[in-house]
Amino acid sequence: MIASVLLAGGSWVTGFLFCCLLSLLLVLLMQRGKFLYALRKVPYPSALPIIGNAYQLNCTQEEFFQKLVKWAGEFGDIFLVWVGLRPFIFLYRVESVQPLLHSSEHIDKSLEYQYLKPWLGTGLVTSTGQKWHFRRKLLTPTFHSNLIEVYLKNVKEETDVLISCLGKEVGCWFDVVPYVKRAALDIICDTAMGYKLNAQKKLNNKYVEAVDKIASIVQMRFTNVWIASDSIFKLTKAGKVHNHSLDIIHEFVGKVISERKLKRDGNFNEPMKKKKALLDLLLDISQDGTILSDDDIREEVNTFMYAGHDTLATSISWTLYALGRNPQYQEKILDECDELLGSAEVTVDNIHKLTWLEACIKEQMRLFPVAPLIARQIYKPIEIMGSEIPRGSTVLINSYLLHRDPRHFPEPQVYRPERFLPDKPRLPLYAFIPFSAGSRNCIGWKFALMVVKVAVLLILKTYRVEALDKEDQLRFISELVLVNANGIRLKLTPRKR
Template identity: 40%
Template structure:
């Protein structure tokens, strides 16, 4: 075999001096061979042992050089979690998977702690690269000093004293949601679009200070563009050959991505420009970011970004856009998924739903007053319900990281070149920490049951130094949304767990819709 590649190379080189004398078809063939030579050499080296797996860790045997087991990953997005969970059970813990790059799939809390608790391994994995055209180097994707500086700058925007000002938006948009659900007249309804539009209205108002009225039918194009960008990003990760920009730009997916980016970036740019002009007209230069000349509460994020400096320099519009887009993506899509799955579980378990409703009624009373911050701290059982839903259906089913040095995982030395996939969906089902893991039981999160549990057995918002900066915002929003729906409707789920198909892309969704019915309580 070594002689074949070397002979091919010698043969091509031998004709180079006489290339001008060759017919055009032969010249084109020669150029093609020259382009293919690097690939042929890599294939040879890989087939000769260069693509060996990670010593000591089990895993599916790579089918082909370079791309490894990529062809074992189903094109049907509803089968991906089933395949990964099957391998987790087959190989009894963490395993090695070759998808172009070498991956170690982590599915135990103990192994997750090694990576998530580290201040060294905080760089996101290459599966996030597909989001860069949209989110740039925002807080989700950035690394190193840029991430540290941005995180420090943005942390004050998520202090409880700042989050309190969003309670009005939570309540107002939750009431709009209730009015829309009433229009379903108790009929079987796909609730996912309803919740998605409600969370989009909330995050637009909280992040950018604009009301896009998605629940009234506006900006449905924005919602579709957000979904499409997530799908394209995840598909590129699963198919290693599409990670090449050269190949990707020659597909219909690239054209679809460009159309989405034009819409998404255009909307954000227009809001930033409008806000800059508004601030420049303000007569009170000493005005704080939290109040306006009219006494209106200002949003924390966009105003904070416009007023911030890093190393003495103000942020550019491009800097601001990547952070605003990041929070638009993370702040509405993940929260929407969490709220949807909570409603689904409440509809599947009438006894649990009744107990949660009674708590809401006891705390809020029978009138229609807004939910307050003080109320949220008293809705303890509802919080347990939400947390158990996030355990069973984590909005982000897998987290990717890049190692910055060799590390020992499950007793095996994993080299720096490897990528890490933290399979949150499996970590949340580890039977050593979650007995009868597929059963919905909010009591798992009672103070008594939670005591002594492994801190990395529950990571819906990641954990460690790179945990989700907006998790308090998300839990507050979900509590208000769910409490408002519960006090108005009795919820029924129409699909059994074994009948639904989970669609694992960037966010955990449900194939074919989430069908519930909402019967008015009064």
């Protein structure tokens, strides 16, 4: 009797569960149908069920970059790639980039940015919503023009060290990137933490090695779906190196912060010396941990180290490459500098006058944008080029292609700095976005431009630069920054002027 009641009850429960499951499945199917319908007008390369285009992406990073260029040529104004069930939508026309960058709502980074969180926490690059708004407002004064003037002295000092390190390569072909990377780390470390790292002189610094390793492992995770899951990643060799590097970084930055605090407490009655690092400003506003805790400060210091060093190094290296291929512009920059600055020291004010220097750097940023892919996660539908891009999509702005649109840049493959001279008509908004644009643009752009200008100018004054690889021999790879697979190979000759 009891058994039959239980059984009867059991079949009722089973039936109920079955109905629930079926309804859930129907809801999911309807949602998926709606999702696919919204994207019906966006073309994509032929895809397989479930895995989508993942099989076409099982290639080298160099081939991946070439495919993005090829697909843009085939599909016209917009296309997407299915990675499993996730659509990655590529934008590279002003018309499609505009709604995204203009919006103050679509500010969330793509899901892949979570790989940066063990290192950067939820600092300015990785945070969103209220936290991001609060931090952005708090940190904006860090790059005030007065402070950039203060940082300039340090930039010149580190560039002088770079120039002397480059001395040993004079007369032969060599890859300039590792040299410039160490210089950029020295510059950023001093600016962000007020700490002399000396990465250029002491080559086996554990912190520098850890930053280098963690940056390339995170980069690898961005494109390798097999190590997406944390539990699998932890077991891999890369996972172990990642965690070891993380310990070194956290210990080092933690030590710098506490030493700085002690020093400030010791100088209680004395006003801080004129030079202020980002760390000092963060400690000033932290109000003894009530506004910003030590962990908050550490995540922002790490964020600036991450966001600043590779980008600067890449931009300086590509500028030297472009000028090495087009030496006539080296002369234009130096002639203008002689004429306008003479033997005066470079300052933030007078470097503005060097229009050829700025135009040559901007033209490099057009052709070789440091951040070629800017990714956002869509949490609220947004209309782009006649399609309602649904929640759950990932969109990527390809600034490499955007900057080569012949409507705005005639003969786009040609390095022609004249396009950026002050007498030229203004470009349409969002046609040229080396530092991104809108509310989530690069917070350090003014500082970055100043560093690139100073470094390039001082190097050119010392050396005549030649670049080995012709433009059609470049093998682009979109890491977190745009690199050439063979590095940037230059030859330097001491300049006699």
